[in-house]
Amino acid sequence: MDSKPLIGSSLIIQKSKYRSEFDHVTEVFTELKQQLMLAGPFILVSFLQYSFLLTSIMFIGHLGELALSGASMATSFASVTGFSFMMGMGSALETFCGKAYGAKQYHMLGVHLQRAMAILMLMGIPISLIWASTGKIFTYFGQDLEISEQAGNYARWLIPSIFPYCLLQCQIRFLQTQNNTKPLMISTGFASLLHVLCCWILVSKCGFGSSGAALSVAISYWINVLILGLYIKFSHTCERTWLGFSIDGVRDLAGFLALGIPSALMVCLEYWSYEFLVLLSGILPNPKLETSMMCISLSTISLAYRIPFGLGSAVSTRVSNELGAGKHEAAELAVWVGLSLVVTEVLLIGLLLVVAGGVWTKLYTDEAEVVSYMSVVMPVLAVSNVMDGIQGVLSGVARGCGWQKICTLVNLGAYYLVGIPFAMALTFVYGLGGKGLWMGIICGSGVQAALLLIITACTNWEKEVCMTYAKKAMNGVYDGNIPTRLVL
Incomplete structure (x- = not known):
């Protein structure tokens, strides 16, 4: 007599288990x-x-070896001293704006955007002074006089590009953290x-040479900034997140710097190590x-x-949004789905590098x-890619969670x-040459x-x-209203 209820209970438990598994699979596919x-x-x-800087270099390549050498050195120097730093500083918005958007503190996105723009534009001034002295810096460190002069001239004409680049990095993160990436794709295209x-026009038709190529970078960046600025101003999708300029946008700049500096160092420490490999390769036999x-290879x-x-930017947005909304399970799911995606991708690209590496190399030389x-070297690059x-x-x-300070120490x-x-050690002690440089840096990226x-x-x-609210309330991610999920 008691067997029927037991059988019924067993069926209910079994159905509940299947439903739970089905829901989990659905969540994974939705996140994917x-x-x-x-x-x-x-x-x-x-x-x-x-492609912006790469296209300019390609046009300069037709002007001669000297112009190409100078522009290449100046581009590398500008990337190390300016572009990578600004990209890192701007990435702090992935934490601030992402969590604010998840917490539905929409107006705070515009405030954070203004703070970022103000600080990055100010940072552009000392970077401009460094770029203006590029030729003298290269000469001081014993570089060829003619190449140093060419590099100095190209770097000076790159100065107008650093300011729109600052604004562009801020605009990209502002829209990215709102899951609004199509305008970025259209404007950049x-x-x-x-x-x-x-x-x-500037290089081939007007004959401005490498100066015209550098100036075209600034013009293109300004066009991109203008398009995105108009979109943010007039699009209904940003009407809750951009309420116009306000006095709050220039308050608590120190709070942004507290995360912005580690964000910049997190990017630069990694980037500079790869540039150091180029310098080491120049003193090999x-x-x-x-x-x-x-x-x-680079x-x-x-x-x-x-x-x-x-993929990392997508994961950063998903994690910061879900943490801001108080959904810890969804944030964790986003992490492991993102990792699964990238592992699949790097294995495919690594296989392609090994199989078609010779064809790819012949595009260069x-x-x-x-x-x-x-x-x-290609098999080593495949491992490096993984x-x-x-x-x-x-x-x-890490950017989505706000772990930039920890990651700075990790990268260091x-x-x-x-x-x-x-x-x-692998290059100069064990005599592995340039291959040893890559094997060594793989050890670093592996760690x-x-x-x-x-x-x-x-x-x-x-x-x-819980820590997201506790820490970020002090830094202004929230405006004082605790998200309901955090209270519950």
């Missing part, structure tokens, strides 16, 4: 769709922005087409071969990194010696206590990825939600 919808446009934006036209290999890795960077050398991809997404998680230790020392993975895996996401 959201991240792909976010990452797709942002990956394209990243590729297009990367339009600006990149105009950039090609602008380069052609066959410097022309080694520097050629290093330039092709270009290849930088291009491949656009995809993990876009026909020199048999370089092509042969790159065939040996490490970079994993740490790229985990860095996005991984690259400067492990990566560079190992690279120098970075491992440490970030451990930090992420050990995170108590429910506690992270």
